[in-house]
Amino acid sequence: MESRAGRSLTSVFINCPFTEDYASLFEAMTFTVLACGYLPRSALEKGDSGEVRMDKITRLIKASLYSIHDLSAVELDATNHLPRFNMPFELGLTLGLKAAGGDHSNHVVLILERHKYTCQKCLSDISGQDLQAHGGEVDRMISQVRNWLRTETGRDLPGPKQIGEAFRNFRATLPLSCDRAGISREDVPFPELVSMQLRFLSSANHSG
């Protein structure tokens, strides 16, 4: 399904940390988007290595009707003791495109943070926005992403508990599936992760 501007009406751009400690939340986010019938898009998608990263991100945002931005990583990291600016930067890029009007004025955004009101302290320009706090918990992440898609699309979607249970089942089978496929569980590329989640959800439709 594509809009007049060539955007996919089912694509959801994911802007979040790609760190090890965030992996379960990232996987829960992509799984929930897929379980609701939408397609997660990320800068981790395989693409042309010659393409400038900034161009790739802009292209993905423009190609999506929805986007999710997690600003959890504004807190100082343990290694460099510095905040990560990539996520707020990409959020700004998205809001800029939306504000510029035209084909992207109806772009729909979900902004997440770890703890309520953290971003008001470090990014006061965002104080007018309605942010959601996930507290670093997978169940809250699933519920917030699912409920946001439900509200914005008006579609009947699987419930958060149903998605959460399926996600736990997926996580339980993933190491064995990776082992059988001869790939490392710790290093599953984003496109393969999405494909495996999709396959699992499709199988779940036909199981008890």
Next chain:
Amino acid sequence: MSLLKRDIIRHMANKRIKFPVEIVDIPGAILTHAQRAAAMDAALASLAAEGRLIRGKYLGCPPIKASRAPKKR
């Protein structure tokens, strides 16, 4: 009408499917559909043989720990 839209309508209409999904090609995926299906089916069969899979539910799913905020000095 696309398969996805048809599935969503079907899902809305009678709840016969749990998730409104369709298998699509994801660019950059490293396994073929057949390889992925075989690996996941083998994993499911293995869990079922161990008695950890009963009617689509997996017993002993490890809890997923909440991610922690980075430690501050």
